[in-house]
Amino acid sequence: MSRKLTFIPGPIEFSDNVLNAMSTPSQAHTSPEFIKVFQSALIKTRKMFDSSPDSQSQPFILSGSGTLGWDLCGANFISSPNDNILVLSTGFFSDSFANCLKIYSNNVDIIEPENFGDSTNLSTLENKLSEKSYHLITITQTDTSSGVLQNIEEISKIIKKIQPNALIVVDAVCATACETLKFDSWGIDYVLTASQKAVGVPAGLSISIASKRAIDIAINKSKPHAFFTDIKRWLPIMKAYESGNGAYFATPAVQLVHALNVSLDELLSINDGTIDERIHLHKLASDEFKNKLINQLGLKLVPNSLDIAAHGLSVIYYPNNIKGSDLLSKMAENGFTIASGIYKDYKDKYFRIGHMGVSAIGERKDELNQCFEALKLSLSQLGYEN
Amino acid sequence: MSRKLTFIPGPIEFSDNVLNAMSTPSQAHTSPEFIKVFQSALIKTRKMFDSSPDSQSQPFILSGSGTLGWDLCGANFISSPNDNILVLSTGFFSDSFANCLKIYSNNVDIIEPENFGDSTNLSTLENKLSEKSYHLITITQTDTSSGVLQNIEEISKIIKKIQPNALIVVDAVCATACETLKFDSWGIDYVLTASQKAVGVPAGLSISIASKRAIDIAINKSKPHAFFTDIKRWLPIMKAYESGNGAYFATPAVQLVHALNVSLDELLSINDGTIDERIHLHKLASDEFKNKLINQLGLKLVPNSLDIAAHGLSVIYYPNNIKGSDLLSKMAENGFTIASGIYKDYKDKYFRIGHMGVSAIGERKDELNQCFEALKLSLSQLGYEN
Incomplete structure (x- = not known):
């Protein structure tokens, strides 16, 4: 194998079409050619989050990493x-x-x-919500450190029942395009994600969507x-591009936006222009892999x-x-980069x-499948007997 | 001509090698392969700014646009x-x-x-500095809106003479790699730049360097x-990568860092591993172009x-x-994207x-040269007679 395959939970492996789009020759950020691509990427980002323009929500595609989305939440909402x-x-x-939000608020509680x-x-x-009133509640749909999936639909219902005024914020960095999220119908106020995971684009874009209320x-x-x-x-800038006009606040990452546009075509084209089938395929692949593990x-x-399990x-x-x-x-020798743990005392476990x-x-x-075989081989090379 | 060439003051046209590096297949951000590339990019960024590790300065390469550098200045210094x-x-x-810094300070004066x-x-x-004591002074080396070049060396000398404790901050977004800047020997405290201008890399990286004092x-x-x-x-992260180790705070833009590494090789390799010859060539090209205009x-x-004139x-x-x-x-019809004005009432002039x-x-x-000929042709097509 000539190069190791990247099987960490992001950055992931990218499709050839996405990588080719990264090499798009230069375009001015306000040229008609780029405006069309940015418009298309914004419209498809909206579809990815299952949000209609009628809801007056607004997607944002900015230069930055996923982490920037936490500051976007803290600074604005x-x-x-x-x-x-x-x-x-x-x-x-x-x-x-939570550590990020503690910069913006002196009253951050954690469950x-x-x-x-x-x-x-x-x-x-439910008990916590009955005791104290909250302005904003964050849920990490998939925490990349534990692989735990939260039930956003269920949690949103509970919040809306007990505290309908609380803003609901979802960190979907490791969930977007592989877990269901219905922005409008679940009444979410802000979802933040990044490019380098299931969205399928090299790192460098902070992608998010905010509700009218937010x-x-x-x-x-x-x-x-x-x-x-x-x-x-950013609001007038994103509105301008989404409606097919140029505007300037800070220079967008032209090549990454091209790559996003190509990737979103791949994500949405499988079936009926929604992300549902893509998410379904991730569930099937995950179930099969976990079953074998x-x-x-x-x-x-x-x-x-x-x-x-996410x-x-x-x-x-x-x-x-x-x-x-x-x-x-061993896994690296056998052709795969995988990731270590990252949570407190558990990180070496x-x-x-x-x-x-x-x-x-x-x-x-x-x-x-090759990754699974490499894992089996690596474990056996280390003397593991099942 | 199959596509328009981008002759705005950034994003610029990129070399084939840089564009190819944008398509680098996925690598984990903490893989040995990527650590080597990030280390090399940081060491060369230091050279680009003419700063030695002995000065205990630190370069930063972050996901973001040039604008983010203004907030890095405001938030930290x-x-x-x-x-x-x-x-x-x-x-x-x-x-x-200045508008950005007004968020961080209530006392922002503008000359x-x-x-x-x-x-x-x-x-x-000199008069201003004799009247009032400043914590931090910003100079835009080339203001992309006017094309005016500030004499950073001279201005720094004046500041150091009258107010040696004032931090000197240079916005070099449109100047880095085409105007001389000697970070250590001129005693600059922070320089911010971006990838998409003379650094020669697609938009998406905020590149900067801070002095020990800053x-x-x-x-x-x-x-x-x-x-x-x-x-x-970011400090321990950048220190780790620069010394050949991985560390994690937020996922770096792996492909953009690859492209930066390739571009910095092109920038520094012309002569003796410094940026001087590259800057000299920009002066020659600019002088010839302006002379013809x-x-x-x-x-x-x-x-x-x-x-x-920058x-x-x-x-x-x-x-x-x-x-x-x-x-x-007309210029677009003749194959070139150029930029309009952007300063107050002058913008249409x-x-x-x-x-x-x-x-x-x-x-x-x-x-x-082709761009000059296209300008000559466009003007004549519009009835301009010199």
Whole structure:
């Protein structure tokens, strides 16, 4: 094998068409040629989040990493440092989001998982919501550190029942395009994601969508918190491009937007112009992979039940007597980059394999089978007996 | 001509090798393969700014646009909203930088140019510095809106003579790699730039370097202003990569960093591993182009004398009776995208042609001659007689 395949939970392997789009020769950011591409990418981003223009939501495609989305949330949708914020944590990335929001608010509460690998206990959530009023609640749809999937539809219903005024924010960095999310019909206020996971585009884009209710809060802030993350400045720009006109605030990442446009075509074209079939294929691939991990290799997953295991990656405890760094090195020798753990004291106890996009469900999906065989081989080379 | 060439002052035309690097197949951001590339890009970024590791300065390469650099300055180097800030303005981009810094400080003074097209009057600056003490002073080396070049070396000397404690910040977005800047020996504290101009890489990277003195201010801030722009968080990451180790805060733009690494090789390899020859070639190309604009076409430049005209672009008044939109359309028909004006009431009075990188001084430098011929043709098609 000439190069290692990247099977971490992002950046993922990219399709040839997406990589070719990264080499698009230069275009002015306000040229008619680029405006058309940016318009198309914004319209398709809206479809990816299942949000209609009638809802007056607005997608944002900015230069930056996924992390920038946390600041976009803090800078725009928290009105005062006294706002009560609730973070539903399922791992390292939920906790980091909380750390970011603590810069913007002095009142950030966290519901920790009872045990590592649990999703949020819904009774605990109901109790918390009955005790204290929140301005904004964040949910990490898939925490990339634990592979735990939150039930956004169910959680949103609970929040809307008890605290209909609370803004609902979803970190979907590791979930977009491989887990269902219905922005409008579930009444979500802000979803943030990034390009390099199931969206299928090299790292460098912060992609998000805000509801009218959230945008109104941003617009009514008395003073912006920062310049680049001020969506009041981005709003007319994104509206202009989405309607087929150029506008300037900061130079967009022209080549990455081209790549996004190509990738969104791949994501939405499978079936009927929605993302549903793509998500379904991720579930099938994930179920098959996890089934083999458990039943053929006798491995144990970090999520404490299969119905809360995310479909874009598998998060797996090392078997007894297998040293993490040995397994990762062996996997590299056998052609695959996989990822170590990243959550507190657990970080040396488990590893992570991403299975999103072209090498999991696309034309190169046999690579996921090869990854499984490489894992089987690596474990046996390290003396593991099932 | 199959596609229009992009001769705006950024994004510029990119070399084939840089565009090919944009299509680098996926690599994990902490893989040995990528760490080597990021390390190399950081070391060469340091060389581009003429800064030695001995100075304990630190380059930063982040996902984002040039604009993000303004927030990096405001969020990290302004300690309190009471800090006195001085902005030396030569156009739209200096003023926008001031608008950004007004979010971080309530005391932002601006020295406006006496007339549009002037650089900062040095006596005015000396007087201002004698009257009031400043924490931080910003200079836009080339304001992309006016094409005015500031004399950073001279201005730094004046600041250091009168107010040695003031931090000196240079916006070099349209100057890096086409104007001389000696970070260490001139005693600059922060330089911010972006990828898509003379650095020669598609848009999407905020590139900057901070002095030890500036970093110490950031480190000693009692509370971070934001999360993504907190260089206290980025410092260990950049140090790790520069020394050949991986680290994680937010996912770097892997493909853009590859492209930067390739471009920096092109920038530094011409002569002796410094950027000097590259800058010299930009001066030669600019002088020749401007000479032809003035002497062959009888056009008038916006900068009020040739010694304050930047070398990465030419900013030119429309001749009488030529409508701006007509000239830009004609130029597009004749194969070139050029840029309109962008400064206040002057914006419909002038246009801008970028001449940076491969199509101005590289293997494709004849394209700049073709651009001149297209301008001559377009003007004559619109009835212009010199």
